[in-house]
Amino acid sequence: MCHVQGAVLSKRVAWPNARRRASRSLPLIYRRRALSHPSYIRNRLTSSYERLEFLGDALLDFLITAHIFEQHQNLNPGELTDLRSALVNNVTFASYTVKLGLQKYLCSQFNPVLDSAIINFVEYQMQRNHVMTEDVLYLIDEEDCKIAEYVEVPKVLSDIFEALAGAIYLDSGGDAAAVWRVYYSIMRRELTEFAANVPWQPVRLLFENIHACPVFGDCPIFFMKNFYQPHVKWQHVSYVKPVWRCRKAQKVDEDIPRMMVPVTVTKAGVQYTVHGFGRNKAQAKRAAAKLALKMLNL
Amino acid sequence: MCHVQGAVLSKRVAWPNARRRASRSLPLIYRRRALSHPSYIRNRLTSSYERLEFLGDALLDFLITAHIFEQHQNLNPGELTDLRSALVNNVTFASYTVKLGLQKYLCSQFNPVLDSAIINFVEYQMQRNHVMTEDVLYLIDEEDCKIAEYVEVPKVLSDIFEALAGAIYLDSGGDAAAVWRVYYSIMRRELTEFAANVPWQPVRLLFENIHACPVFGDCPIFFMKNFYQPHVKWQHVSYVKPVWRCRKAQKVDEDIPRMMVPVTVTKAGVQYTVHGFGRNKAQAKRAAAKLALKMLNL
Structure with missing residues (x-):
């Protein structure tokens, strides 16, 4: 009670x-x-x-x-x-x-x-x-x-x-x-x-993996209107811009600003950078953390 | 009670x-x-x-x-x-x-x-x-x-x-x-x-001034060791790097990373950028907000 x-x-x-x-x-x-x-x-x-x-x-x-x-x-x-x-x-x-x-x-x-x-x-x-x-x-x-x-x-x-x-x-x-x-x-x-079934918080989980040395990057803003849906590949070594690829030619018809946050993590001595997207920085950071955890097989 | x-x-x-x-x-x-x-x-x-x-x-x-x-x-x-x-x-x-x-x-x-x-x-x-x-x-x-x-x-x-x-x-x-x-x-x-005597929160106060249109910028890191204490002038129009001037040749002898956050505000139709410094981003942002409020005479 x-x-x-x-x-x-x-x-x-x-x-x-x-x-x-x-x-x-x-x-x-x-x-x-x-x-x-x-x-x-x-x-x-x-x-x-x-x-x-x-x-x-x-x-x-x-x-x-x-x-x-x-x-x-x-x-x-x-x-x-x-x-x-x-x-x-x-x-x-x-x-x-x-x-x-x-x-x-x-x-x-x-x-x-x-x-x-x-x-x-x-x-x-x-x-x-x-x-x-x-x-x-x-x-x-x-x-x-x-x-x-x-x-x-x-x-x-x-x-x-x-x-x-x-x-x-x-x-x-x-x-x-x-x-x-x-x-x-x-x-x-x-x-x-x-x-x-506790909904886990990806950013916290990522930081708990001290061997992954996660580093979140800066957060550029861009507009999604008339953009094709991006497919972001996991980037090898940081400071590489994301690759934009048309996947299913699925148009995103909103004219709202999106944030993109890169996160660099280390796996077996090699640095990888993945990118998360969101309406605000927190969402983009969370999305990036989810991708990074998946890449680290966590 | x-x-x-x-x-x-x-x-x-x-x-x-x-x-x-x-x-x-x-x-x-x-x-x-x-x-x-x-x-x-x-x-x-x-x-x-x-x-x-x-x-x-x-x-x-x-x-x-x-x-x-x-x-x-x-x-x-x-x-x-x-x-x-x-x-x-x-x-x-x-x-x-x-x-x-x-x-x-x-x-x-x-x-x-x-x-x-x-x-x-x-x-x-x-x-x-x-x-x-x-x-x-x-x-x-x-x-x-x-x-x-x-x-x-x-x-x-x-x-x-x-x-x-x-x-x-x-x-x-x-x-x-x-x-x-x-x-x-x-x-x-x-x-x-x-x-x-309520300690006011400068970032919140600044955002309450909707006419000032405050926009915080990215946050570079630098080390203070062997740097002379900077005097940062209020910059006219954003995207201008801060001016470093020796004031009293007062040496800062710590080797700790500092963050710098610029904030751009509008006063009487003209944009100004000021820079705040801190040990972390929150502190730098607060310092920038304080300077901006002072510049706006608030």
């Missing part, structure tokens, strides 16, 4: 379980505050969700940490960190927001870019039947380094998930156990499934 | 206040666990501090977050984040460890590099009378960009500070309030002082 599950649950915060009940039993003042985007100037009664998000962010991190610490004595510290990273991140939290339909209650000023990003992510999650993945939706296939799907995840969606945790905490008089009861019921499935 | 200060304080965890009492009243099993470095193979009774640190890290983050959220209603979300960053970081935690003298109880395998780093930091803090600074001890003077002092802060020192929080939490049966009572007594002074 988790250490934080000790207090009596306040009836007022016996909140979700069923999607339709989401955000019903919180008092109006907390609900409005937790769901008001900073742009929503029509809300003159409360401040925006930012302060609640600040609190809820740290609270959820602690509750999930305490839970996995308690429940998974068999996991080593590295696995615990990986498990927490898979559970506590903007993509996972945004996915829960969409699964519960909380984005419908978000109050924000009209912003076509934000609205379109939210709609895209909601549609994407509905198509996938609200399945949860790791924190990177930019999937990279190690076989031929193909650029798979990328869907932007608006941070506002994870912000309100965190802000609502902060709101429940305040409403329950600072009862972390009350928050955990609510959030445990939402996250129960992933808490079990991710723990059974 | 902080929300987490609700429960009755267990006598067994009525721990510091006075330095000499540090780590006295925790049961031996938790004390040994919280103070055993992973390298310490002679400890066959318990595991190392890593799991406790994993728990204590999230717990301290939450406790400090909850405290500043509650106590400082006047701070905006950005200031709250800056305040937390100044309080929750490896340097601040390591400074408390040294102030309490907890490093004396650390059990680790003989490691001359680690031992020397710990001794250096302890001496540095003693000379400064255990004063707490922001999370970056690499101080940069905006006037002439002079390279001031740099002392490495061994992560192990902050790890045991966090691990002991985890140990008290477990020993008190999962009572976060008990942990907070102990840590509040340790951190009281900085919790007040930092809040009265």
Whole structure:
């Protein structure tokens, strides 16, 4: 049993379980505050969700940490960190927001870019039947380094998930156990499934291989529009530019900037450089690390 | 009053206040666990501090977050984040460890590099009378960009500070309030002082100035030995290498690698590039941001 599950649950915060009940039993003042985007100037009664998000962010991190610490004595510290990273991140939290339909209650000023990003992510999650993945939706296939799907995840969606945790905490008089009861019921499935098969963090794993001497390089930006999908060969010795080859003439029709990160690793005394791609540096670094681990047969 | 200060304080965890009492009243099993470095193979009774640190890290983050959220209603979300960053970081935690003298109880395998780093930091803090600074001890003077002092802060020192929080939490049966009572007594002074004068985070502040369009560049490494202290002029238009000028012929006699990060900002339609220096990229980026803000008169 988790250490934080000790207090009596306040009836007022016996909140979700069923999607339709989401955000019903919180008092109006907390609900409005937790769901008001900073742009929503029509809300003159409360401040925006930012302060609640600040609190809820740290609270959820602690509750999930305490839970996995308690429940998974068999996991080593590295696995615990990986498990927490898979559970506590903007993509996972945004996915829960969409699964519960909380984005419908978000109050924000009209912003076509934000609205379109939210709609895209909601549609994407509905198509996938609200399945949860790791924190990177930019999937990279190690076989031929193909650029798979990328869907932007608006941070506002994870912000309100965190802000609502902060709101429940305040409403329950600072009862972390009350928050955990609510959030445990939402996250129960992933808490079990991710723990059974911990999503590993490739960058950390790569650095743990001290004999591979991994060195990440600089990160150039380029645009994918009208480019054919690249096939990047593993390069022998660093400082060699990647080879671009048309594979299946599969056009990438997005005009979004991509980052490329090279990583040089040593295998049996020989240096190899592989390249990873992503929307941002972290994603590109992760992709590069995955390729490097595969090359090292790890 | 902080929300987490609700429960009755267990006598067994009525721990510091006075330095000499540090780590006295925790049961031996938790004390040994919280103070055993992973390298310490002679400890066959318990595991190392890593799991406790994993728990204590999230717990301290939450406790400090909850405290500043509650106590400082006047701070905006950005200031709250800056305040937390100044309080929750490896340097601040390591400074408390040294102030309490907890490093004396650390059990680790003989490691001359680690031992020397710990001794250096302890001496540095003693000379400064255990004063707490922001999370970056690499101080940069905006006037002439002079390279001031740099002392490495061994992560192990902050790890045991966090691990002991985890140990008290477990020993008190999962009572976060008990942990907070102990840590509040340790951190009281900085919790007040930092809040009265929030240490601002220059990178975040710079990005908040959307009209300045800040763009950070790549980060070359160079060695400082036998170099004269550079005076870097603000460069007009980017892609111009920094001008090195001898100021006071003050020799920097360290043979340590330095990073340089350029940042380009726009002021009244004209682009300017300034350069920051640091031991690592984060420090160099922060130094560059500070210079850029000064140039923008912010």
